[in-house]
Amino acid sequence: MIVLDRKPTITDVAKLAGVSMKTVSRVINKEPNVRDELRDRVLKAADELGYQPNFSARSLAGVRSFQLAYLFGDPGGDYAHGVQIGILDACRDAGYHLVVEQIDVDAPDAAQRTATLVAQLRLDGVVLSPPITDHRGVLDALKRAGVPYVRIAPDEALDGSPYVQMDDAKAAEELTHYLVDLGHRDIGFIKGHPRHAAGRLRFEGFRRAMEARGLAVQPSLVEQGTFSYGSGIDCAWRLLRRRARPTAIFASNDDMAAAVAAVAHESGIEVPEDLTVVGFDDAPIAQVVWPPLTTVCQPIREMARAAADLLIGRAADKDRDSWPDPVPHRLLAHELRVRRSSAPPGERTVARARR
Amino acid sequence: MIVLDRKPTITDVAKLAGVSMKTVSRVINKEPNVRDELRDRVLKAADELGYQPNFSARSLAGVRSFQLAYLFGDPGGDYAHGVQIGILDACRDAGYHLVVEQIDVDAPDAAQRTATLVAQLRLDGVVLSPPITDHRGVLDALKRAGVPYVRIAPDEALDGSPYVQMDDAKAAEELTHYLVDLGHRDIGFIKGHPRHAAGRLRFEGFRRAMEARGLAVQPSLVEQGTFSYGSGIDCAWRLLRRRARPTAIFASNDDMAAAVAAVAHESGIEVPEDLTVVGFDDAPIAQVVWPPLTTVCQPIREMARAAADLLIGRAADKDRDSWPDPVPHRLLAHELRVRRSSAPPGERTVARARR
DNA sequence: CTGAAAGCGCTTACAG
DNA sequence: CTGAAAGCGCTTACAG
Numbered sequence: 001m002i003v004l005d006r007k008p009t010i011t012d013v014a015k016l017a018g019v020s021m022k023t024v025s026r027v028i029n030k031e032p033n034v035r036d037e038l039r040d041r042v043l044k045a046a047d048e049l050g051y052q053p054n055f056s057a058r059s060l061a062g063v064r065s066f067q068l069a070y071l072f073g074d075p076g077g078d079y080a081h082g083v084q085i086g087i088l089d090a091c092r093d094a095g096y097h098l099v100v101e102q103i104d105v106d107a108p109d110a111a112q113r114t115a116t117l118v119a120q121l122r123l124d125g126v127v128l129s130p131p132i133t134d135h136r137g138v139l140d141a142l143k144r145a146g147v148p149y150v151r152i153a154p155d156e157a158l159d160g161s162p163y164v165q166m167d168d169a170k171a172a173e174e175l176t177h178y179l180v181d182l183g184h185r186d187i188g189f190i191k192g193h194p195r196h197a198a199g200r201l202r203f204e205g206f207r208r209a210m211e212a213r214g215l216a217v218q219p220s221l222v223e224q225g226t227f228s229y230g231s232g233i234d235c236a237w238r239l240l241r242r243r244a245r246p247t248a249i250f251a252s253n254d255d256m257a258a259a260v261a262a263v264a265h266e267s268g269i270e271v272p273e274d275l276t277v278v279g280f281d282d283a284p285i286a287q288v289v290w291p292p293l294t295t296v297c298q299p300i301r302e303m304a305r306a307a308a309d310l311l312i313g314r315a316a317d318k319d320r321d322s323w324p325d326p327v328p329h330r331l332l333a334h335e336l337r338v339r340r341s342s343a344p345p346g347e348r349t350v351a352r353a354r355r
Numbered sequence: 356m357i358v359l360d361r362k363p364t365i366t367d368v369a370k371l372a373g374v375s376m377k378t379v380s381r382v383i384n385k386e387p388n389v390r391d392e393l394r395d396r397v398l399k400a401a402d403e404l405g406y407q408p409n410f411s412a413r414s415l416a417g418v419r420s421f422q423l424a425y426l427f428g429d430p431g432g433d434y435a436h437g438v439q440i441g442i443l444d445a446c447r448d449a450g451y452h453l454v455v456e457q458i459d460v461d462a463p464d465a466a467q468r469t470a471t472l473v474a475q476l477r478l479d480g481v482v483l484s485p486p487i488t489d490h491r492g493v494l495d496a497l498k499r500a501g502v503p504y505v506r507i508a509p510d511e512a513l514d515g516s517p518y519v520q521m522d523d524a525k526a527a528e529e530l531t532h533y534l535v536d537l538g539h540r541d542i543g544f545i546k547g548h549p550r551h552a553a554g555r556l557r558f559e560g561f562r563r564a565m566e567a568r569g570l571a572v573q574p575s576l577v578e579q580g581t582f583s584y585g586s587g588i589d590c591a592w593r594l595l596r597r598r599a600r601p602t603a604i605f606a607s608n609d610d611m612a613a614a615v616a617a618v619a620h621e622s623g624i625e626v627p628e629d630l631t632v633v634g635f636d637d638a639p640i641a642q643v644v645w646p647p648l649t650t651v652c653q654p655i656r657e658m659a660r661a662a663a664d665l666l667i668g669r670a671a672d673k674d675r676d677s678w679p680d681p682v683p684h685r686l687l688a689h690e691l692r693v694r695r696s697s698a699p700p701g702e703r704t705v706a707r708a709r710r
Numbered sequence: 711c712t713g714a715a716a717g718c719g720c721t722t723a724c725a726g
Numbered sequence: 727c728t729g730a731a732a733g734c735g736c737t738t739a740c741a742g
């Protein structure tokens with residue numbers, strides 16, 4: 001181990017190994033066309049000096065920056081955090097770094113802030129998650145700057161860019177079949193944010209499953225939420241104070257399902273004895289409310305990892321100036337998680353619902 | 356608005372404004388010694404071209420990088436996410452970018468990964484939060500690399516580096532006084548992770564307050580948790596199946612308090628009628644369990660913001676090679692949040708506890 | 711398979 | 727107050 005009074009550079013390694021700078025560069029970047037003997041000498045020298053490439057120099061000189069950015073909108077979110085962890089998984093494996101930026105979807109300067117970010121930083125790619133995965137201005141700014149991006153759980157796939165998703169409609173169908181199989185007929189539904197694809201698709205799946213079983217979706221049992229806990233509270237009150245209340249409630253995400261459980265408690269309605277409650281996402285909250293929620297696991301971390309890998313793969317490709325045709329996309333598997341918030345409807349519950 | 360076929364550089368701005376590159380640099384970086392007239396010309400030219408400085412070039416050439424890093428340990432955390440939002444607040448205002456890295460505290464390569472990060476990236480500073488705010492190896496790696504860092508809620512302040520904190524002991528004291536004033540005498544306590552300063556300080560505050568009121572801390576009512584929801588479940592069972600169970604339980608954080616509430620529900624114990632439960636932090640979970648938790652608000656976002664501001668301030672300082680003496684630190688204000696999980700002990704509850 | 715030269719877009723250190 | 731030159735640590739494009 002040789003210690004310099006400054007950070008060792010590629011030149012230091014080259015001198016020590018007795019080769020040119022360019023050869024060191026080839027070895028560090030795993031490029032072909034280096035004799036094994038030289039490669040070994042370089043690796044040894046780099047190791048002795050504790051050499052690490054300077055990412056600023058790399059990105060200034062080269063076409064790759066070894067840097068990704070993650071743009072997220074929701075300042076509160078478990079979701080955003082989960083996505084971030086998944087991106088970091090990919091970055092760690094590929095020797096990448098991650099820059100994060102929070103951009104309020106409703107801020108008038110969202111597009112401008114995106115443009116500034118990509119003008120200042122050379123980025124191999126940007127990962128987007130809901131709600132800004134569907135922000136037209138942000139998308140346009142990225143396109144104009146020529147920065148590759150991948151959208152997670154996008155609304156319209158029509159953007160021409162790659163995306164990663166799960167099958168929300170199918171998962172909602174499965175969850176609904178599960179409820180019907182349990183014996184529920186009068187099922188309340190709390191919709192998600194109308195602007196979010198996931199919200200619409202989950203309702204669509206519910207509707208389809210009900211029809212498939214010959215059951216009517218009762219309009220009076222469908223409430224419009226926004227995915228927030230607060231909206232879940234409001235919808236739950238409306239649903240539960242009805243004389244003929246449902247025996248089960250399907251909330252479009254776990255936050256709203258937790259809200260339903262809270263309102264039930266407050267109203268003296270036992271979950272799941274008097275009311276089955278199911279959510280969606282398998283967010284941390286699902287296991288932390290009482291009772292733990294039956295839900296569908298959305299593989300957020302894996303989705304994010306896949307998005308980042310797509311970007312890293314493109315940057316490594318010799319044909320890095322465009323996406324392959326057709327543009328890549330990934331559909332990741334979900335999973336039903338049955339927990340204690342669901343049960344067959346009780347006798348008296350059914351009686352009341354039927355009344 | 357002039358559009359080039361490439362990103363405009365400082366040279367483009369200089370030419371358009373009819374000044375030297377160096378003058379543009381002075382204006383962009385708000386350095387003194389530029390005539391107003393030149394400044395205006397430069398600003399106008401920069402604006403017309405839509406010029407944005409290249410951060411890679413800046414950090415390669417200069418002593419500042421306009422970039423901070425945030426190292427967090429807990430992959431699950433609301434806490435980490437809150438810290439990140441606070442740092443981003445500061446970055447946004449100062450024109451900084453933020454690189455994030457997740458490092459498992461218990462991983463043997465935690466220090467090595469830190470060293471690699473700071474060798475590859477030029478950073479104006481690093482923000483650390485629990486649990487790695489107390490990781491000796493990580494701290495040493497940072498020190499060795501000469502990268503300034505600020506610790507959030509550190510265990511030992513003895514490190515010689517700046518830190519930001521709240522007064523955990525005092526807050527716990529206040530919360531305990533509140534419980535005693537409500538009429539509680541038999542108060543159970545669930546400790547936090549023994550390795551975390553916050554855990555110890557909160558218990559210390561509890562102890563002090565009990566003594567101040569002439570009440571004994573009953574060893575049989577003190578359980579050792581780890582801040583996790585799961586540990587809260589275990590501790591709650593032990594506390595609640597006792598014949599003479601406490602009338603109130605003080606959990607060292609909200610996750611564990613939520614767990615207590617869940618176990619209470621499962622056991623048919625009503626909160627707050629039969630049992631008062633209080634937490635700590637005012638994490639999102641506090642308002643999302645039933646009933647909402649009485650807790651202490653830890654100003655995480657503001658603490659993180661203060662930490663980042665310290666780092667940004669130092670980088671902007673002409674004396675940026677060392678911290679001022681004495682090293683700066685910030686103590687931010689907490690706040691008691693009374694919600695529905697706490698109430699005076701009921702008659703029968705007191706009777707049972709006294710038995 | 712290997713390397714010498716030029717250049718990425720800035721800031722530093724210096725001169726005037 | 728202003729600017730010309732050198733250099734940060736790499737990669738590119740090219741030559742051999």
